[in-house]
Amino acid sequence: MLSRWPFARLKAAQRALYNGRIDEAYEAVTQPDLRANRGAQKLLDELSKPLLARARLHAEAGRYRRALEDLDKLQAIGRGGSEADEVRRHAMHEMKDRHERRAEHDDAYARAADDLRAGRLDSGRVAIERVEDSGRREQLQDELDVRVERSEQILEQAREALEHNDALTACRMWEDACQRHGRGRASDELARRLGPALRKTLDGLLDGGRLEEFVAALRGTEMLRKSDPALGAYEKTAALCSRAARQLTAHDHAALRETLLRLQASHGGASWVKDGLKSVGAIVDAHDELLASPLGPLAPSVEKTAGNVMSEPAKMSDTLTQRGTGRRDAGGHGRRARTSGVDDSAAPLGRGPLLMLVDGTGSCVLLTRDLVRIGRAGGGLGVDVPIPADIQSHHADLVREGDDYFLLAHGPARVNRREVRRALLRHGDRVTLGANAKFVFHKPSAKSESAVLKMSDRCRLPQDVSHVILFRDTCLVGPQSSSHVRTREGESRLVLFDRAGYVYVRETKNQGVPAGRAEPLKMDETRQYGDVRLTVKAYEPDAGGRLA
Numbered sequence: 001m002l003s004r005w006p007f008a009r010l011k012a013a014q015r016a017l018y019n020g021r022i023d024e025a026y027e028a029v030t031q032p033d034l035r036a037n038r039g040a041q042k043l044l045d046e047l048s049k050p051l052l053a054r055a056r057l058h059a060e061a062g063r064y065r066r067a068l069e070d071l072d073k074l075q076a077i078g079r080g081g082s083e084a085d086e087v088r089r090h091a092m093h094e095m096k097d098r099h100e101r102r103a104e105h106d107d108a109y110a111r112a113a114d115d116l117r118a119g120r121l122d123s124g125r126v127a128i129e130r131v132e133d134s135g136r137r138e139q140l141q142d143e144l145d146v147r148v149e150r151s152e153q154i155l156e157q158a159r160e161a162l163e164h165n166d167a168l169t170a171c172r173m174w175e176d177a178c179q180r181h182g183r184g185r186a187s188d189e190l191a192r193r194l195g196p197a198l199r200k201t202l203d204g205l206l207d208g209g210r211l212e213e214f215v216a217a218l219r220g221t222e223m224l225r226k227s228d229p230a231l232g233a234y235e236k237t238a239a240l241c242s243r244a245a246r247q248l249t250a251h252d253h254a255a256l257r258e259t260l261l262r263l264q265a266s267h268g269g270a271s272w273v274k275d276g277l278k279s280v281g282a283i284v285d286a287h288d289e290l291l292a293s294p295l296g297p298l299a300p301s302v303e304k305t306a307g308n309v310m311s312e313p314a315k316m317s318d319t320l321t322q323r324g325t326g327r328r329d330a331g332g333h334g335r336r337a338r339t340s341g342v343d344d345s346a347a348p349l350g351r352g353p354l355l356m357l358v359d360g361t362g363s364c365v366l367l368t369r370d371l372v373r374i375g376r377a378g379g380g381l382g383v384d385v386p387i388p389a390d391i392q393s394h395h396a397d398l399v400r401e402g403d404d405y406f407l408l409a410h411g412p413a414r415v416n417r418r419e420v421r422r423a424l425l426r427h428g429d430r431v432t433l434g435a436n437a438k439f440v441f442h443k444p445s446a447k448s449e450s451a452v453l454k455m456s457d458r459c460r461l462p463q464d465v466s467h468v469i470l471f472r473d474t475c476l477v478g479p480q481s482s483s484h485v486r487t488r489e490g491e492s493r494l495v496l497f498d499r500a501g502y503v504y505v506r507e508t509k510n511q512g513v514p515a516g517r518a519e520p521l522k523m524d525e526t527r528q529y530g531d532v533r534l535t536v537k538a539y540e541p542d543a544g545g546r547l548a
Contacts, residue, residue, distance in 0.1 A: 009028055009034065010043065026077075052070070052083060055091075056087055064098070071088050116144060122184050147182055150180070154177035155190055157173050158194075168220065172220055174224065202218065215238050257371070346520030353367050353384070355538065356536050357536075358485055358487065361485055362466045363465045365468050365469065370400040372399075373385070374396045375396075377541070387437045389433070390436070395434065400449075405424070406422060407431065409421050425443075439455045441453060450475050467485060471498075473497060473498050475495070477495075491530075491531070492531045493507070505519055506519070
């Protein structure tokens with residue numbers, strides 16, 4: 001009875017197979033106690049054909065996972081073969097492609113959603129069109145339509161404000177629409193209209209001296225300034241206005257005059273800037289005259305900072321600053337405190353102009369001021385660059401602002417034959433003051449902020465000075481075109497640099513590699529550095545001049 005039981009199960013499996021119940025037949029015939037039966041092996045041979053056929057049908061219908069399940073059954077009963085392997089390769093290849101396509105669809109959806117969340121409406125519209133899932137695409141399109149509609153409502157209000165010449169209100173509404181709903185073609189078009197209107201409004205506030213309103217208006221334009229780089233200049237103007245107000249409160253008139261000159265260079269049309277320059281100039285000149293009077297020698301403790309009359313608390317604060325972190329030069333610019341490694345016999349910066357004699361090159365004057373006055377030699381109004389020519393006693397100013405140098409003309413001036421009142425100078429610019437006072441502006445090295453005024457032969461300064469070096473941190477001497485002072489012979493290259501307010505020099509090789517230790521450049525002493533001979537002394541021109 002028991003011996004007939006496996007036979008009965010085998011018969012049941014055979015009937016299941018004949019009736020098309022492939023899975024039931026497979027489960028029955030693969031039981032461990034039947035696998036070794038000869039009849040079971042024959043039945044497995046018969047079962048392999050419908051399993052393979054069904055796997056092929058699943059693969060053709062795109063049911064690749066179910067096709068692989070049937071192929072795994074064939075492999076489990078040892079009835080694979082080349083045909084089964086071909087179906088398996090096809091199914092796995094198609095599954096991989098399907099997975100990659102699904103990943104691409106997910107990425108396309110994620111990119112579109114990210115664009116919408118970031119407010120990039122135009123990019124989002126394009127990204128939505130690439131989403132193949134219709135349900136997801138409709139969802140994103142609905143969100144885009146809502147954003148565009150609400151943004152357009154606010155932008156329409158901004159356009160109405162702009163039509164009524166209320167650029168500030170229009171700008172605030174534009175930023176509100178962009179921040180809440182995103183930017184698109186309509187908002188970018190409005191931004192192009194807002195830029196000129198806002199510049200006109202800011203210019204009006206500046207020209208009218210309404211500085212509090214100007215600063216407040218500028219605070220609300222940060223987003224538009226990123227879209228319109230031309231508005232970035234107003235941020236610098238606002239900083240100069242704030243600096244001028246602090247200097248006025250501190251009675252720092254010399255520094256205030258320099259700040260007003262920079263304001264004039266960036267926004268010269270404001271009458272209040274010109275009036276302020278005239279007033280502070282009168283204060284500074286009057287203070288200079290008092291210091292030059294018999295009272296000057298009797299007041300050695302007074303801070304002679306070119307017109308800066310300091311209160312007692314300000315003096316105390318400045319004294320503490322000098323002791324702790326630095327001292328102030330004659331132009332009011334902070335310098336590092338004298339350190340133990342500095343030789344005070346070196347040529348000092350900030351106490352007056354320095355005359356530098358370079359053998360085979362000529363005479364140079366080193367000036368450290370950020371504001372340099374140019375005028376007629378012997379004109380009576382102390383100037384930094386006294387030119388022996390028929391020009392006004394105070395004809396122009398050179399103002400240094402970071403890496404930039406501006407020419408502010410008070411009399412007739414031309415830059416490269418073009419008449420100017422103010423101009424940003426660039427390397428190689430040819431400047432003419434009056435009828436025939438000429439010099440060339442050079443800024444030969446991008447690694448140094450120093451610049452050079454190369455005077456024409458007829459306009460050399462007293463003591464046959466042909467070069468005026470506007471010294472800032474470093475100055476290069478050598479035969480290379482990047483040098484501020486060009487030597488005619490030899491190969492030595494020197495770097496003059498500011499060390500805690502004193503001039504030091506170091507010889508260098510190619511690529512600026514130091515060739516020796518730094519040494520102080522001492523006053524009234526001729527020194528040989530390689531094939532260059534240098535002498536530095538205080539500059540005392542024959543003609544009167546402030547030159548400090």
